[in-house]
Amino acid sequence: MTRLLSAPWVLLGAPALRGGAPVALRDGAVALDGDTVVAVGPAAELAARFGRPQRLEAVLLPALVNAHLHLELSHLAGAVPGGAGLPAWIEEFVRARLASDPAQVAPAMVRGAAQLSEAGVAAVGDISNTLDSMEPLAAAGLAGTVFHEVFGASPDRLATARQAARARRASARPAAGLRVVESPHAVYSTDPAGLLDLLGGAPASLHLAEDPAERQFVTTGGGPFAALRARMGGPPGRPGWARSPVALVAPRLGPGWLAVHVVDLDEADLAALRACGATAVLCPRSNDQISRAAPPLTRLLAAGIPLAIGTDSLASSPSLAPLAELGALQAANPAVPAQALLPLGWNGAAVGAPRVGRLAPGTAPGLLAAPLDGLRADDPFRFLVTGEGALGRRVEWLARHRPEVHP
Numbered sequence: 046m047t048r049l050l051s052a053p054w055v056l057l058g059a060p061a062l063r064g065g066a067p068v069a070l071r072d073g074a075v076a077l078d079g080d081t082v083v084a085v086g087p088a089a090e091l092a093a094r095f096g097r098p099q100r101l102e103a104v105l106l107p108a109l110v111n112a113h114l115h116l117e118l119s120h121l122a123g124a125v126p127g128g129a130g131l132p133a134w135i136e137e138f139v140r141a142r143l144a145s146d147p148a149q150v151a152p153a154m155v156r157g158a159a160q161l162s163e164a165g166v167a168a169v170g171d172i173s174n175t176l177d178s179m180e181p182l183a184a185a186g187l188a189g190t191v192f193h194e195v196f197g198a199s200p201d202r203l204a205t206a207r208q209a210a211r212a213r214r215a216s217a218r219p220a221a222g223l224r225v226v227e228s229p230h231a232v233y234s235t236d237p238a239g240l241l242d243l244l245g246g247a248p249a250s251l252h253l254a255e256d257p258a259e260r261q262f263v264t265t266g267g268g269p270f271a272a273l274r275a276r277m278g279g280p281p282g283r284p285g286w287a288r289s290p291v292a293l294v295a296p297r298l299g300p301g302w303l304a305v306h307v308v309d310l311d312e313a314d315l316a317a318l319r320a321c322g323a324t325a326v327l328c329p330r331s332n333d334q335i336s337r338a339a340p341p342l343t344r345l346l347a348a349g350i351p352l353a354i355g356t357d358s359l360a361s362s363p364s365l366a367p368l369a370e371l372g373a374l375q376a377a378n379p380a381v382p383a384q385a386l387l388p389l390g391w392n393g394a395a396v397g398a399p400r401v402g403r404l405a406p407g408t409a410p411g412l413l414a415a416p417l418d419g420l421r422a423d424d425p426f427r428f429l430v431t432g433e434g435a436l437g438r439r440v441e442w443l444a445r446h447r448p449e450v451h452p
């Protein structure tokens with residue numbers, strides 16, 4: 046049976062053409078058969094086809110995508126002090142992880158997955174060292190990609206880590222809608238030859254250009270990441286390894302790869318990112334917490350680089366909510382129209398869930414309502430990114446995402 050819902054605003058989601066603007070229908074409606082979208086259009090037109098709609102005083106929108114988080118670090122919420130840059134944060138993080146209670150990991154992941162759902166998230170790009178996040182993600186109905194992250198600063202250590210990771214993947218229970226892709230952690234934590242090899246496989250995710258110390262490491266072989274790498278058993282860095290972290294890896298990246306953070310970018314880095322076609326995943330609240338730094342949003346937009354939003358883990362972010370993350374981006378970039386920001390939260394393709402983030406007939410991308418609570422929304426996009434609190438604008442599920450099944 047078809048159910049017709051109408052609202053003052055219906056947002057169609059990610060624009061069909063890259064670079065296009067997302068569409069907002071005033072007095073729009075969505076016809077649903079179960080969770081599947083049957084039709085989207087002006088309320089008057091759809092009422093003529095499907096009968097009288099149920100009217101909601103809300104902004105209707107497709108479910109959201111969190112393209113970068115680490116669910117398995119949820120138990121470290123509030124446990125890692127920040128503000129002194131990434132190398133210092135990593136030291137604090139390692140200390141906090143070692144001191145944490147292993148019994149808290151699983152329940153915190155269940156709470157984290159529930160928080161994703163409460164925030165209107167249907168698909169994720171989750172980073173995991175253990176793959177233990179797959180079960181709570183799948184149980185919460187989340188689709189997307191689990192990036193199976195490996196470390197190893199020397200060839201031997203990386204080979205051992207990759208072997209263990211392969212065995213772990215072979216024994217992991219597959220979850221409908223979640224694919225698993227092996228990924229390196231970052232340039233400074235991976236053996237150089239192994240890094241390029243890892244990036245030569247399936248489209249992976251990489252923490253990239255998160256902190257100026259990364260540039261210092263690849264250009265001079267020194268700095269705080271050289272010290273960190275020595276403690277990880279890696280050989281010393283070499284001066285002149287590359288012009289920049291982006292220059293080092295860009296030839297191995299292409300459409301489908303995720304370059305996460307990209308805070309420290311010069312003009313040549315922007316050009317290299319643009320040329321390779323990788324998607325930049327921005328996590329501004331984490332960057333602020335760790336380094337008091339911010340991604341160069343207006344330069345990334347002007348360069349036409351594909352973008353997505355992520356929250357990073359609860360160890361460096363107040364929540365796993367994409368709308369709150371977009372709200373932070375809007376607050377830091379008030380001149381950027383909210384209409385240009387929302388597509389970052391609808392980039393299902395970035396995490397292997399291409400139907401999430403757009404209301405298209407015949408698909409079940411997940412449908413949300415953001416109640417107006419008596420407010421007028423002249424700009425529905427702006428309304429969505431001005432919700433207060435760690436979860437941002439409150440949303441309710443009207444239809445759930447039905448994940449596409451990955452082989």
Ligand SMILES: [Zn+2]
Binds near residue numbers: 172252
């Ligand atoms: Zn991360």
